[in-house]
Amino acid sequence: MSEDFLYFLWQFQYFDAAHLTTTAGESLQVLAIGQRNANAGPDFINGRVIVENIEWAGSIEMHLRSSDWHRHAHTTDRAYESVVLHVVWENDTDICRHDGTAVPTLALKNITSPKLLHKYHVLIGSKATIPCENQLGAVSNLQKRMMLDRAATQRLERKAQGVLELLTQNHQDWEETTYQLLAQNFGFKVNAEPMLRLAQGLPLKILHKHRDNLFQLEALLFGQAGLLIPADEYALSLQKEYAFLAAKYSLKSTQLQAHEWKFLRLRPANFPTVRLAQLAAFIQQQPSLFSLFIHGENVKKLEEVLRAKQSDYWQTHYHFQKTTAAKVATLGKASVENIVVNTVVPLVAAYAEAKDNLDFMTKATELLEQLPAETNHLTDRWHQMGIESKTAFDSQAIIELYTHFCVKKGCLQCAIGTSLLKSP
Ligand code: SF4
Known part of the structure; x- marks a missing residue:
């Protein structure tokens, strides 16, 4: 079990959300899940909940166990005074703020579907380097395409960032x-x-x-x-x-x-x-x-x-x-194509970022689409799994998906993985 799974449950409200109660037995209604906070501080900001008919707006913090609140020393950290709901997998201790008031806590363990939990364990517990490889058929082509497009864009942005760092030097x-x-x-x-x-x-x-x-x-x-x-x-x-x-x-x-x-x-x-x-x-x-x-x-x-x-x-x-x-x-032809993929395209993408000019980002994408797909053990493997690379845009997407999601077990950040967990 990881906190990522809690984020997934919370983001999609994937638990029995009818008649929610806090661990203290108070009625609870979620009005807004908030936005994931990428900076220091609570996990979600701008959430809104109603606890015992009183509406609260603030942050939402998540932990596997409620005692993790103490382990992470949140009681003395003022950034956590805005927390209006503590979402945990298991409630092993009651939590109070610095001023002694209780932090409303929602425990998900008993309201999460065992089937969903099983699917999560199968996916994340898999020893395969592509944990979903035997389940890809259950994911719609649209979901797969969307995830590949996202991975290709992410790769382009990452490479552009590398160019911009060199430009600064x-x-x-x-x-x-x-x-x-x-x-x-x-x-x-x-x-x-x-x-x-x-x-x-x-x-x-x-x-x-x-x-x-x-x-x-x-x-x-x-x-x-x-x-x-x-x-x-x-x-x-x-x-x-x-x-x-x-x-x-x-x-x-x-x-x-x-x-x-x-x-x-x-x-x-x-x-x-x-x-x-x-x-x-x-x-x-x-x-x-x-x-x-x-x-x-x-x-x-x-x-x-x-x-x-x-x-x-x-x-x-x-x-x-x-x-x-x-x-x-x-x-040779392959070397020239390699240079277009690894030098020209990242350079054009970096220029697009530096000048905030979408036309150059479109150009970077079009260059990749003009090139044939790279063929290597990865593209071959995905081909066997039913995902074909037609152009370098596709093969770049596959490389990114594999190295930055699959290998890191980032299935909960991947549209294919969340689609598998959400499927009936
Ligand atoms: S990250 Fe996505 S594509 Fe990779 S194994 Fe997990 S679910 Fe499958």
């Missing part, structure tokens, strides 16, 4: 923020962290001063990444160029070490060296990453520009010691 510089996000994304899962640090230590402003020279861009990126080794003539020239530019811009203090990059178990096409070469080519071609992503017309257009062709050297090398007869390709 960058003193509201959208261009640097976009570059850092993009660099991080070019590291994909395995090298995202060193890529972000690389970008934070090598500002885009410096790279832009050398935008007309791909060789210098590579010298800066590879040198700052700590990946330059004297493997051949080209690498030696990059080293010399980096030594000069690093001294000019005082970059050495933020230089990374070669051991911070991961190559193991990566396909050569995903080596960080290849990604850096692709990033250098992309930066060379784009005068403004931010405006490209914010005003990019559609996914197709973004895909075209993200596939910038790297320098000749990096079309025949996976790293400085490894040449290849086959031409090293530009970013």
Whole structure:
């Protein structure tokens, strides 16, 4: 049993609400359940109840046992003086306010349906990572769709928040923020962290001063990444160029070490060296990453520009010691789609939030809807459960629902879970 279940019972008034009485035997009528309080203080605010024909307006506090009131030291906390009703699962002691007056208490244990309680225990007690997986068929398509839409929106807002935090660190510089996000994304899962640090230590402003020279861009990126080794003539020239530019811009203090990059178990096409070469080519071609992503017309257009062709050297090398007869390709389709989902869309959503402009939020959603769904073990599993992902909007919704509701057993905050509990 959790307090979340009490909130659920209270919010939906899911108990025998006829002829309610307090634990002291007084008649009780609920006029308004109040609003859930996300801040410190009682659980619900602005509630209204009638106790023994007297109407009270104030807060409502919930506990599994009434003695929890003392355990949480509410008697001496003035924030709880406004409590007009104490809702508990079990009443194990009577509670008084600081002035000695009794706090009216409603105990739910004996007025809650045993069937509902059983359904709750089955759902929350399940050991499965998706506790409702065998019951999804009992939920209407409308409820499922509504919950998925909510999860997708929540994911968009959460990612936007992450972008806005980075923007604050960058003193509201959208261009640097976009570059850092993009660099991080070019590291994909395995090298995202060193890529972000690389970008934070090598500002885009410096790279832009050398935008007309791909060789210098590579010298800066590879040198700052700590990946330059004297493997051949080209690498030696990059080293010399980096030594000069690093001294000019005082970059050495933020230089990374070669051991911070991961190559193991990566396909050569995903080596960080290849990604850096692709990033250098992309930066060379784009005068403004931010405006490209914010005003990019559609996914197709973004895909075209993200596939910038790297320098000749990096079309025949996976790293400085490894040449290849086959031409090293530009970013693949899946990688480009990954960048649109994880960089472009959150950036557009963050811009929508920052400017309070709904059009950009609509655009972020539309970009996701233009992309095919991501396929992974999660989307496959939900597909088997009858929930299909048609676009990236759907797959993003599924990822959010799973990681932020199912895994955390947040079924009582989920429309699918509450629908299951409320079903006859
Ligand atoms: S959080 Fe929702 S979707 Fe996930 S297991 Fe619980 S009820 Fe099902």
